[in-house]
Amino acid sequence: MVGSAIVREAASRGGFHTITADRGELDLCNQAAVFTYLADELPQIVIIAAAKVGGIHANSTYPAAFIYENLAIAANLIEGCRRAGVPRVLFLGSSCIYPRQAPQPMPESCLLGGPLEPSNEAYAIAKIAGLKLCQHYRSQYGLIYHSAMPTNLYGPGDNYHPENSHVIPALLRRFHEAKQRGDTSVTLWGSGTPRREFLHVDDLAAACFHLLSLDDPPDWVNVGVGTDLTILELAGHVARITGFTGAILTDPSKPDGTPRKLLDISRIKASGWAPQVGLATGLAAAYEDFRTSIACGRGRL
Numbered sequence: 588m589v590g591s592a593i594v595r596e597a598a599s600r601g602g603f604h605t606i607t608a609d610r611g612e613l614d615l616c617n618q619a620a621v622f623t624y625l626a627d628e629l630p631q632i633v634i635i636a637a638a639k640v641g642g643i644h645a646n647s648t649y650p651a652a653f654i655y656e657n658l659a660i661a662a663n664l665i666e667g668c669r670r671a672g673v674p675r676v677l678f679l680g681s682s683c684i685y686p687r688q689a690p691q692p693m694p695e696s697c698l699l700g701g702p703l704e705p706s707n708e709a710y711a712i713a714k715i716a717g718l719k720l721c722q723h724y725r726s727q728y729g730l731i732y733h734s735a736m737p738t739n740l741y742g743p744g745d746n747y748h749p750e751n752s753h754v755i756p757a758l759l760r761r762f763h764e765a766k767q768r769g770d771t772s773v774t775l776w777g778s779g780t781p782r783r784e785f786l787h788v789d790d791l792a793a794a795c796f797h798l799l800s801l802d803d804p805p806d807w808v809n810v811g812v813g814t815d816l817t818i819l820e821l822a823g824h825v826a827r828i829t830g831f832t833g834a835i836l837t838d839p840s841k842p843d844g845t846p847r848k849l850l851d852i853s854r855i856k857a858s859g860w861a862p863q864v865g866l867a868t869g870l871a872a873a874y875e876d877f878r879t880s881i882a883c884g885r886g887r888l
């Protein structure tokens with residue numbers, strides 16, 4: 588999802604020759620292949636958007652794969668970039684690098700201030716390692732390797748898989764299917780009260796180019812919208828957009844996770860970037876993407 592948005596953003600800005608490789612061409616867990624690829628291509632900028640990504644179910648079922656593959660992707664690419672003399676690297680982490688009980692909204696300074704949320708600890712540790720690799724390569728080698736920590740993302744190209752998806756694509760699918768079946772209600776996992784923040788992927792792509800334009804970017808910086816809403820409120824938006832008119836119920840017997848997860852985005856805002864895509868507009872576009880994926884039988888369903 589993010590890689591495609593970055594390619595679209597580069598094309599719309601112009602002036603970039605974009606090089607991409609999918610997993611079939613280059614397995615980023617294969618260190619020798621990554622080193623050779625970078626030495627052959629000699630890019631001027633590398634944006635590390637590839638990762639093993641998933642929702643709470645996937646993270647808690649496959650923690651070994653989440654830590655190993657994400658560590659390998661970060662280490663292989665960052666060291667490969669150094670060896671190939673790549674002057675600029677932007678590594679994408681995630682807001683789940685911050686402690687479970689971080690102050691809200693979460694400033695960059697709360698990194699490593701307490702225990703992580705256990706359900707995605709493996710993923711978070713690998714993302715913290717990627718951020719720290721960039722920070723220490725910058726300090727030791729003088730290379731401008733830096734990181735961005737996006738909040739929850741959504742948009743075209745999202746993963747709509749029934750078990751491995753994040754909350755917005757999961758809700759789009761559930762409400763769409765409930766409407767098609769004529770269900771009278773949809774039951775949300777948990778109490779519906781946790782508050783979450785959602786950023787459209789096109790806003791993240793714009794933020795990446797903004798950060799890459801800075802001569803002295805922060806080692807890591809939060810990228811979010813700065814406001815949040817409850818899961819129940821989000822479900823109400825999704826119901827409206829999908830045309831589902833039944834009841835929205837909650838199931839408080841299921842775990843809720845952290846009550847609130849909101850990024851403090853004052854640092855990136857002060858550097859001259861702000862999100863542009865409102866939630867209602869972004870959700871409507873995401874639903875169109877989902878419907879097109881279903882109609883064409885393409886995408887991650």
Ligand SMILES: NC(=O)c1ccc[n+]([C@@H]2O[C@H](COP(=O)([O-])OP(=O)(O)OC[C@H]3O[C@@H](n4cnc5c(N)ncnc54)[C@H](OP(=O)(O)O)[C@@H]3O)[C@@H](O)[C@H]2O)c1
Pocket residue numbers: 588589590609610613614615616635636637638639640656660679680681682736737738739740741744745746753
């Ligand atoms: N989505 C979010 O809500 C969110 C939130 C915060 C941060 N992020 C971060 O943003 C970045 C992009 O996420 P996304 O949502 O765009 O995820 P995504 O749609 O799942 O894209 C990840 C891409 O990485 C590729 N990949 C994974 N392992 C690979 C490997 N070993 N070799 C080659 N390619 C590999 C995947 O290829 P396959 O399709 O072949 O698996 C996929 O194309 C990630 O770093 C993620 O941690 C995402």
